[in-house]
Amino acid sequence: MRAVDIIIKKRDKEVLSKAEIDFLIENYTRGTIPDYQMSAWAMAVLLNGMTDQEITDLTMAMARSGDMLDLSQAVDIAVDKHSTGGVGDKTTLTVAPLVAACGLPVGKMSGRGLGFSGGTIDKLEAIPGFQVDLSTQQFINQLKEHGIVLTGQSADLAPADGKLYALRDVTGTVQSIPLIASSVMSKKIAAGAHAIVLDVKVGQGAFMRTLEEARQLAEVMVSIGRLSGRRVIAVLSPMDQPLGNAVGNALELKEAVEMLHGVGPEDYRYHCLHLAAYMLILGGLAKDIPEGIGMAERAINDGSGFAKFRELVLAQGGDVRVIDDLKRLPKAAFVESVYAENGGWASVVDAKEVGETSVALGAGREQKGDLIDQAVGIIVKVKVGDAVDKGQVLFEVHANDPRKLQQAKERLKNAVKIVNRPVEKPPYFHGVIGI
Secondary structure (H helix, E strand, O other), X not given: OOHHHHHHHHHOOOOOOHHHHHHHHHHHHHOOOOHHHHHHHHHHHHHHOOOHHHHHHHHHHHHOOOOOOOHHHOOOOOEEEEEOOOOOOOHHHHHHHHHHHOOOOEEEEEOOOOOOOOOHHHHHOOOOOOOOOOOHHHHHHHHHHHOEEEEEOOOOOOHHHHHHHHHHHOOOOOOOHHHHHHHHHHHXXXXXXXXXXXXXXXXXXXXXXXXXXXXXXXXHHHHHHHHOOOEEEEEEEEOOOOOOOEEOHHHHHHHHHHHHOOOOOHHHHHHHHHHHHHHHHHOOOOOOHHHHHHHHHHHHHOOHHHHHHHHHHHHOOOOOHHHHOHHHOOOOOEEEEXXXXXXXXXXXXXXXXXXXXXXXXXXXXXXXXOXXXXXXXXXXXXXXXXXXXXXXXXEEEXXXXXXXXXXXXXXXXXXXXXXXXXXXXXOOOOEEEOO
């Protein structure tokens, strides 16, 4: 078998066999297939696509390129949640403890953020001492003992994906649905989850800009799950405006913990309760959405969700005093507001502009090695469809650099559009696939 023959076959729109895909991934991971050949193959995939079975075979080949966790030695069923990324998306920090408090184990390995804001791991690092680099055995032990674990992704998990992703980034092949889907699902499968809820974002502040693209990606990932023996549901959620109010690591952590006490913006509450419900359905603890939402609401109201989050923080060495007293979280030196220059109704709250402004403040990474400032970020005070008065606060900017503060305030003036007629509020979800 030769790589060039596999490239030609895909160039000519033919279907690759499992053996051919296994050969390609195994030898690329080893280094015997060079980058230039893998680049040619990736471009052929981008242009010609793959069948669901091909994508599943590619996913499993990448998953098997490194360690494969077996969580059944720890729990009967483990559920995971993955978001394709968005502005203000801190849902894992609220949803995972709620679901675990209901008795369904949650084991999640998460990457760091690149663009818009930090990832789940970056947000957790706002808690002093919180360990995000657990070993595989620590991961399994903690899942068994506490029913919840949130840690950074092991380098030994799906190494083929890491190598291929870096290549796609510099060869114009990132925007390939088969390659995106297999990248996401290979890591989830290697991490051992039996059931997965996917939160597929769509809009200006998301990777997928159109609903058609997002639905196609979601359908492919659900198909991969089915063909690989996992239970998978995908939720299509809008990301034209930020989710919740907080954008920035410590600010988002604060909002996530406050929601565990039942306090916070309505869109974020709706999002968390529904994602928790879908996880509980996949785990067999809820028969439908109303029952799942009810279980999650009880975990908020009786304090068990917050108690589970405290348990998580303690188990991973974090300073729980920061969770008990959110005033202890990192604070920015400067906090200033952006005000509405005229009244009316908000027709646009641009998630992309807000996200990029937060990165410029230091809340996210422009390049992989960039350091994150935990304290900085933006509090969004207006939502699409809201009535706005002249002089009303639209944004609260948290900064540690006076120059960056002023630049952020200027940029954010362009992030909101005010019109002189009422505007309909957007939906919280665009649909669900796999249920």
